[in-house]
Amino acid sequence: MAHRKARERDMLDSVYSMLALVFILVACVELCDAATVVDVYRLIQYDISGVPFGSRLASLNHHAGSLHFSPGADLSRTVVMIPVRELNISFVTEYVSRKHPLGGMLFLLPEIFRLENGGGGKDVREKEVVKNVLLELEKLLVHAKLPYPVYFAFENDEIDAVLDDVKKNDATGQPATATTGGYKLVIPIAEPKKVASPTITNIQGWLQGLKADGDANQLPTIAIVASYDTFGAAPALSVGSDSNGSGVVALLEVARLFSLLYSNPKTRGRYNILFGLTSGGPYNYNGTHKWLRSFDQRLRESIDYAICLNSVGSWNNELWIHVSKPPENAYIKQIFEGFTNVAEELGFKVGLKHKKINISNPRVAWEHEQFSRLRVTAATLSELSAAPELLESTGGLHFVDETSFIRSVQLVAESLARHIYGYQGKNIQIFADNSSLAVNPSYIRSWLDLLSQTPRVAPFISKNDPFIMALKKELADHTDEVIMQHEVLDGMFTFYDSTKASLNIYQVASVTFDLLLLLVLGSYLIVLFSFLVITTRGLDDLISLFRRPPSRKVEVSQEKLANDNYECVMV
């Protein structure tokens, strides 16, 4: 008997454990049945010396709302979906400056800005209007601290349908909350963590000049430098085709042209040419600073001058040369004259701008200032007439104009060549069109295409990112002694990860709907029950169901009476 009971207990235990296992398995089923799933890109989150900026949260689980909400509505549990096409920048400014509580923001960018659609001149006018709005928006968001998630997404049919629905709901005056149904936006992502040691990678290459026999002195060097990384509001979308993609491609094309010249000892010049692709541009040219510090003193002294390229792709008829040494300086005069002569021949103007360096101010506005701080003569060639502010978005929306870009490359190459080969002031075109040394438009186009589709925010690129490898390989094709230098970004800047996520949009029913449904179903079951009792057992039975307690009391009292009578009789 005990044996059988023990066996029964074992069987029961096994049954229970089986049931538990089944329940666990079933509960682990992925509930990914959203109406829509969209790729979204998060606003950048960073600290400067501990001061927080950008969007501080990543995960999202709130109802969707639109801009047509009734004034005074509580939006602290709503994600506002804002299409940039209809953006009223004052609304965003007000919300950000007054620090209103908000569940989150989702900006919808027009489809034409998608990375895959590339640069291109299609619909330029439409892009112009949105571009200006986007630039203002970027400037506002990047310098504000937002304690809620902010995301960017591209418009498509599904999300447009959702937005229309949400607008309709909002127009009726009902804000979407748990009790009124609507759409729910969910981004299931972990809390953003600091990027541990953001690396910046500098790539350098040399073209050795021709040393005369018996000359023990080191040849002078000319350096050409461009920074290749970008910064923007959405790091996963910051492609910067003009700034500074144009600088990078100009450097590569100049490297290609000079490698053709230097491959033959008869046309090799008496100067070394140093090409530098630096990172850390937006962060006070941190990469350039570390790169220069890694040089030894002799090398630094042998640099005759350095030309830094910054945004040379979309100008009309004037380029600027920015210097930090006074224009009366002999070297500066020489450089400037060389550039002006070539520019005149090519048909445009070059202006000179002088900006003094303030050593105590850590802010470095132009790349050449890093050279000047180490007493190397340098200048920056750029289409911008004024330096961008710290972390001002590097205008990733300007598309490169091919003709002006080719002219910039020709300017740089010719001026350099005339200086190297000693043809200053003479009217000789070394890189003439339709010659074997002409600027190659298809080379430029393919590299510009690549750069306009690759987001390159430095803390989010690893050491061995394919793009960096591609740059290194390309430079190695044209130059010798290509060295990559990996450094850690200046500790003043801290970045947080989670730049890309996928958004699930669910259409949810309100709690009142569920309660109503419960009520309806309850009454349906009760009606069914009564109907069945009446048809099968009769109406009396139904009534007797409710009258049982009193009838039992009557029965009990009757029984008691009968017992008492019996006792009396017994006695």
Place this chain on the structure above:
Amino acid sequence: MTVFHFFNCAILTFGPHAVYYSATPLSEYDTLGTSVKAALVYLGTALVKLVCLATFLKVSETDNFDPYQELLKALIGFIDVAGLYFALTQLTHRNISQNHKFQAVGLGWAFADSVLHRLAPLWVGARGLEFTWDYLLQGLEANANLVLSISLAALGSLMWLRKNKPKTLIPIIYACAGIVATMPSITSCVKNSTCQYPYYSDIWPLQLFEAGIGMAISKGGRL
């Protein structure tokens, strides 16, 4: 909140079975054993049907209405009838009246059908955040299926258990039994011909109607 929705759909799908059991005299006569046995017979029938369908039916790439395939499906539907025959006649039931026997068998049959066909989609789908009407319609279909099963069991008991049947009603009984047995094929025919139904379970009013006719005939036959 979404578990709430799952709970709602579950009571819509399985509630009527429990209510039917407790409201009618079935609970007084303790016919639970019969219902459980009928459910097991349904399970066996479903497996046999599955094997037959897999063996004899071709997977059609197009959505066209193929009369031969539909005929084959209807024939396989008669396995259902065979299973019901087995449950009504061959299983040993305790001494319960015929009246209660067919009700218990029909109830067990319908409950097993609901659990097998509707529990898994309900568990997986209704708990998500996304709201669709599908599961409520599925519950309504379960209700219609209950009526259908009980009427089928009633007709079955009329056909096989009653020894003295009124002569006039015999052909009608058999005709109704045939119609009710091939109900799935009829609903798919209707679905193919009138293609504007977005949800396939909009057929349930039709099912209820047919089941109601069967129920009426069986009630009339018992009088």
